[in-house]
Amino acid sequence: MKSFEALGLSKGLVESVQQIGFEIPTPIQEKAIPILLKGNRDFVGLAQTGTGKTAAFGLPLLELIDADSRNTQALVLAPTRELGLQITSDLENFTEKFKPFNIVAVYGGSSISEQIRKVKRGAQIIVATPGRLIDLIDRKAINLSTIQYVVLDEADEMLNMGFKEDLDKILSFTPDTKSTWLFSATMPREVKSIMKNYMSDPYELTVGEQNTGNVNIEHHYVMVQEKDKYLALKRILDDNPEIFGLIFCRTRIDTQRIAEMLMKDGYNADALHGDLTQQQRDRVMLKFRNRSLQILVATDVAARGIDVEDISHVIHMNMPDEMEFYTHRSGRTARAGKKGISIAMISRRELGRVKQLEKTLKSPFKRMMVPTxxxxxxxxxxxxxxxxxxxxxxxxxxxxxxxxxxxxxxxxxxxxxxxxxxxxxxxxxxxxxRNAPDLNLDDRKASDSDGDRYVTGSRFFINLGKMDGLDAGSMLSFIEDVSGVNRKSIGKMELKGAYSFFEVEKDKADLLLSEFKGGVEFKGRQVRVEMTERRNSGPRKESSSRDFKRGRTSGSTFKGSKTTEQKRRRY
Structure with missing residues (x-):
């Protein structure tokens, strides 16, 4: 295995990474750095989360940038502010013994005027989230015409979060002569579309097999009833006194609820979700990085980009709706070649999804019994x-x-x-x-008495989907909070681009239709809900519409209305 010096990096960069503690390049770094140092070709790198992609593109980027020029020469796009700040910090650490660069992080939740001031002072490298960068472009506060390199980090996550239109707009302001480097953990159809539309004959590098999991992660699952999940969680935490872990929930409401229950029960825990201010998020993350916080409960969106060393466990309170989400969740542990454990809490009916994940990731999932x-x-x-x-x-x-x-x-x-x-x-x-019951479900076939019944009933069409920045978790919260129908009564969900289908228990259908009447906009679109026949038999006449004013994204909480006065409320 080569050293960093043998990859063609300058002495100052090599000394900087050695000072950080990097001695030997990871596989993605060893293979990508020599190619990227040439600086003359588009590049696609596929590697699992936690394999060192930031250094793989960051070190050659710093080698190629002219530190004496005040022009903005490189743009790094990241899906979340946490990941953007982490990349910025890493790049600054890489330059410790190299050259002085002005690296500016541009992200929402912080003073835009201060960020504009830093950019205008001469930022050779800008690390940005798409939304805030669009704001700067619209204000004509940033010049992308001098960009030589664009890095799309966690490209699959940006597309999962609904940033495709933003990416199209941002890339349209960059020169055709630029080099585009795309890094991703998975290769969904949308990433292939970016390659086709914005890249010219890219060099494609895959480290490990596509869609395979990190071999250093032990994948486990526990099978319990929904009502017992919190009790099972506490036993898992108590059975691992030295745990330093992440707990994932689908929604912001569940995230805050689980965190508050844990804190009330004496656990050193806190929550990370989109309803927190940037100052609150920074405070929680600082406590977690410093290990003064032992357990962090988070939503998928909020936790993306968390790069914290030595996370021992990732616990999934709910199975994610997309395989890619599981990959990114579990990838928070076992980083930089270390070992980690991922534990999914499932019902019997979700066992099939575990088996599918097992085949896709080519990693065994072992059943773990909830401790007595x-x-x-x-x-x-x-x-x-x-x-x-x-x-x-x-x-x-x-x-x-x-x-x-x-x-x-x-x-x-x-x-x-x-x-x-x-x-x-x-x-x-x-x-x-004392006298604590056994929480483990046996292996018999699921039945309605389990409390985990698979809901089938009336099927509905809704004109919202992935293009609105919604995933199955946030769509579920939307339907639940607007209609008042408990999520346990909401069954199979199919998310498409501009529309979706979902099932609701038949006795809740009228309630759902009545509560979706009104006038609120969602990202400027009027929401339409219609009852449909099974599959492709077309919508029925019964329908309801409700405009949803706020365009919240994954994990959002949506407050429904129960009275005429509340229905007039503008969101």
Whole structure:
């Protein structure tokens, strides 16, 4: 395996990456850097999340940029502000012993005037999220005509999040002579479309097989009833005292609810979702990076771009609706060649989806049993004893207090002292888990009594889809909160580009239609809901429309209306 120096990088760049702690290039870095250093060809790199793609494009980019010119020469586009800030930080670290560059991060949720000032001061490299960059373009505050290199990082995620039109607009302002480098974990149809429309004979590099998972991730699943998921989650956390993990939920509401329940129950947890201000998000992420926060509960969108070292576990409270989402979720662990564990919490009817994932990722999924009460108690007790063994004793400062301690405990034997000390912590878990039931479902076929029934009923058409920035999770929240129909009554969902289909229990159909009457816009489009026959038999006459004013994206919460006065409310 080659060293960074052997890849053709300058001495300063090599010293910078070595100072960070990189000694040997990852496979994507080893193969991509020599090609990108030539700077004369479009490039497509496919590699799983956590394999070092930022250095793979960042190091050659810094090598090619003219640090003496004030012109903006490189544009890096990222799907989220977290990933954009992480890329900016990495690029700045790479230049520590190299050349001085002005690298500017442009993203929503922060002062646009301050970002404009930094750009106009002369930014050789701009790292941007599409939405904020469009704002700067519309204000004529940024000049992309001098761009020589465009990097699309996590391209599949940008398209999943509905940024295709933004990408089209942004790329139209860049010169035809630029080189475009595209990095992605998966290769959906939309990414191939970008290659066709904006790239000329790109060099294609795939590290590992397409659609395969990170081999360093152990994939597990637990099979429990929906109502038992939170109890099962607590047992998994208690069974892993040293966990440093991410918990994924579909919606912002679920994310906040799970985080608040965990905090109330004494866990060191917090939430990350789109309803937080940028200041709140930054504070949560700082705590997580510093490990003063042990568990982060997040939505898919909010967690994209999180690059935190040594995440031990990723737990999925719900199976994601797209295979790519599972890839990106689980890819938050086992980064930079380290090991990690991904645990999906499923019902019986979702077992088929696990088997499909297993085939697609070419990685085995092992069933993991939810720990019993005695197993958790034993694990906690051993963890406590380990802390006792490893604790650092300050002999000098504690010495003067020890005689009083010895006097207080003089009538206890060694065995009695150990038992009493262990019981201080152990009794709490013992009291909680005494007579705790088995939460694991058996392997028999699913039935309605499981509480995880697969909903079939009335089928509806809605004129919203992926082009509106919605995924199945946010569409589910939209339908639930506008109509008041509980998500357990909402069944199979098919998301298309400009429209979608979903099923609702028959006795909830009239309620759904009545609640979708009104006038609110969603991204300027009037929402139309119609009951349809099965498959392609066309819509029925019964229909309802409701304009939805706010154009929120994945994980959004949508407040429905229950009274005439509330229905007049503009969102």
């Amino acid at each position: 009460g005695p197993q958790v108690c034993q694990k906690q007790l051993i963890a406590l004893m380990h802390k006792v063994r490893e604790v650092k004793v300050n002999e000098e400062e504690i010495g003067e207090f020890l005689p009083a301690v010895y006097e207080e405990l003089k009538d206890l034997t060694k065995q009695e002292l150990i038992k009493r000390f262990a019981s201080i912590e152990f009794n709490r878990f013992l009291d909680y888990y």
